[in-house]
Amino acid sequence: AQSVTQPDIHITVSEGASLELRCNYSYGATPYLFWYVQSPGQGLQLLLKYFSGDTLVQGIKGFEAEFKRSQSSFNLRKPSVHWSDAAEYFCALAGYSSASKIIFGSGTRLSIRP
């Protein structure tokens, strides 16, 4: 079955500290992988995506993610967080078909400690 697991419900980091949000997936092959961010009461903003090629993907706002096939993981990282990064982060996957559904993880809420 296809699924996305985000094991951390809530993470708090200090401003300026590094961040890693975990994401594991279950899929029969290598899926398309995404990270989205959602501020309270807002829609989703795409941070980055992995389709193929280089397993280290650069995104917007200084975020990056690394695809590790052997671990079925796609963890999101940022070297130094800012207070404005406080939000909900969703990892997601989609299959290869042309109108494939996106399957979302349960989300990780990020809080920033001043």
Next chain:
Amino acid sequence: GAVVSQHPSWVICKSGTSVKIECRSLDFQATTMFWYRQFPKQSLMLMATSNEGSKATYEQGVEKDKFLINHASLTLSTLTVTSAHPEDSSFYICSASTSAGATYNEQFFGPGTRLTVL
């Protein structure tokens, strides 16, 4: 580019009334639109997928007679919550994709509509 809008951004209605939410692709033609709902502090759950000019495909457990979806044009899809009840209160988000020849058709998300049923 690839902007999706939703209207209204929030709506409050009385129990038993119907509410229509619009989803528009502003700068591209959306052959497929998706409707999600999100309860507080939860993830997005896909409700249905609609292709322009076709009937929507609903996910298991979603009542198609309660959540009417129309995708009459390549830039507009509507979700009508019929006879709304307080348990229908949620955040509804649409997304749109275009079959522009790509292997994967990326979905672009709208800003969401907050529905509160009193």
